[in-house]
Amino acid sequence: MxxxxxxxxxxxxxxxxxKKRDAAAKxxxxxxELRKxxxxxxxxxxxxxxxxxxxxEKNALKNGIKVHWAIDAKEHNRIVESILQKFGAKKIVKSKSMLTEECELNPYLENRGYEVIDTDLGERIVQLAKQKPSHIVxxxxxxxxxxxAEIFKQNSSDPTYLTGVAREQLRKHFESADAAITGVNFAIAxxxxxxxxxxxGNADLGTSLAKVHxxxxxxxxxxxxxxxxxxxxxxxxxxxTGQAITxxxxxxxxxxxxxxIHLIIVDNGRSKILxxxxxxxxxxxxxxxxxMNTCPVFRRSGGHEYNYVIPGPIGSCLGAARDIKKHGKMAFASTLCGSCDNVCPVKIDLHEQLLALRGKYKEAVSERKDKFYKLAFVILKYPLLYKAATKILQFMPHSFYKKAWGSSRTVPKAAKKSFSEIYKERIEG
Amino acid sequence: MSRDKILKSVKKSISFRVEKNVNYSFTKFDNKLEKFIENFKLAGGETVESPEGFDVVLNAQFGVAENGACFINSVKERKLYTFYSSIVIKLDKNRIVNTMEEAMQIAKIDDFAMFLCGPSKTADIEQSLVIGAHGAKRVGIVLE
Known part of the structure; x- marks a missing residue:
């Protein structure tokens, strides 16, 4: 173990x-040229x-695709349900869709008696673990x-074995599903x-077996x-992922x-960002x-520490632009190093947007004037108080830091000696 | 009606216009067939002499050298693409394009088409690549 x-x-x-992305790009x-x-x-x-x-829409309708429009998450969920009702569908297989996460479709349907099975292996794992996905891919x-292995209640943690277990279990769901829900990567006008x-292949397997997509x-x-x-x-x-193609x-x-095939076109705050x-x-x-893969902050925090459905640099931009008060703090979880700009295939000016969002946040949310900040300023002002405070903090139990460090991250061990102590020992002997 | 509300909201929201100015450039390989086979194998596919021993035979209209993908248009029964454990693809070795841009110039989609590149796979468990997630575990190609 x-x-x-x-x-x-x-x-x-x-x-x-x-690194795999870099090799593929090279x-x-x-x-x-492609990025441009x-x-x-x-x-x-x-x-x-x-x-x-x-x-x-005009072309999709000509092809026999039924097109629906949803202004917000609520309407999206209601439309999904109405389609399921039309078909008497009770069991749904779903392939990856961050939009359905954004609209919180799973709990909406489950509360109304529908069975929703996430079929992407990563999503199925977090579904069984009752967690949210920590990365969009x-x-x-x-x-x-x-x-x-624990989540699948298996004794072996070998990935090939576990994937085989999931394949077998999910096959049964694919074969008995009434409806298949997928996201859309691109819609060709x-x-x-x-x-x-x-x-x-979960999107294709699901949609080829169910009677409604x-x-x-x-x-x-x-x-x-x-x-x-x-x-x-x-x-x-x-x-x-660094692959030439999926x-x-x-x-x-x-x-x-x-x-x-029913297609739901959703706004849910996008025209506001526009x-x-x-x-x-x-x-x-x-x-x-x-x-996300390149961001030095994301890599060490993981997706769960961001309070928006999409984490990382783009999630911080989209979340904060959508609701500055609720998600604006995410714009501060950045070193503004600009690495995200460099890897973005569509050249979004991510770090510039994050900087602008900080300004917006400051305008929207007034300065916190609580006791904690007042205490912190006093401690930082007096060297002896600061030394005493760092000594105390060094020996506080992990539970003290849990909330600030993040519930999904392990708190590292405090060093036995502070830098100034080590420096003093080495230089002054 | 939501449709009209959304379209109105979108139209009102657009604050600047960007004109389309795209250069659809792409690499041309010295040996397209070789590149295609290399990439097809990299994606977990195998080259075979005959379609014997496979559950399903699919005909590809063309292949793409830069990634080893096979373009397969409008198979009557869509479950053939992913339901069975092994698939063999028949492809004319002279029908290989360089890149996806070139592919789109000749792609004909009747009602459903797929770029299929190798067996089903996942790396969702600790980044370990596993072949055979939900679709075919084995994908072969017969180059005619």
């Missing part, structure tokens, strides 16, 4: 994913979004294989079709043409005979997760 006294392993795991000579193209395509699309949404990266990318998308998922899709399919997997990139255009010139570019995001 391996011990968890190594608090740096998550950092190394995420950096490993960053193998494409025109990588920077992707950035331009997205910027153009979102600044002409009304036109493209109408074009997409690697939902269970914060868990060790021994913890996964001129084709009236949408794309779902996975490595596991419900696909949900944010308004910003549109791309103008099939030609544009090509650019994004070159960038997405390479940025996310195993399955499926283009849904028309429903199978005898089946239905209206703020400084933060519009955050809507270019293609949800690759590269910014």
């Amino acid at each position: 391996r011990l968890f006294n190594d608090t740096d392993w998550l950092n190394r795991a995420l950096w490993y994913v960053r 193998s494409v000579p025109e990588w920077e 193209a992707a950035s331009n395509i997205k910027a153009h699309t979102i600044t002409h979004l009304d036109r493209y949404l109408e074009e997409f 690697l939902p269970a990266i914060h868990l060790k294989k021994e913890q996964v 001129n084709e009236g079709a949408f794309v779902v990318c996975t490595n596991e 419900i696909a949900v998308m944010g308004i910003e998922k549109i791309v103008p043409t099939l030609q544009d899709l090509g650019v994004f399919l070159r960038l997405l997997a390479r940025s996310a 195993t399955y990139s499926s283009i849904f255009k028309k429903p199978s005979e005898g089946k239905e 209206s703020e010139t400084k933060f519009t570019n955050a809507l270019k995001c293609i949800r690759c997760g590269a910014c």
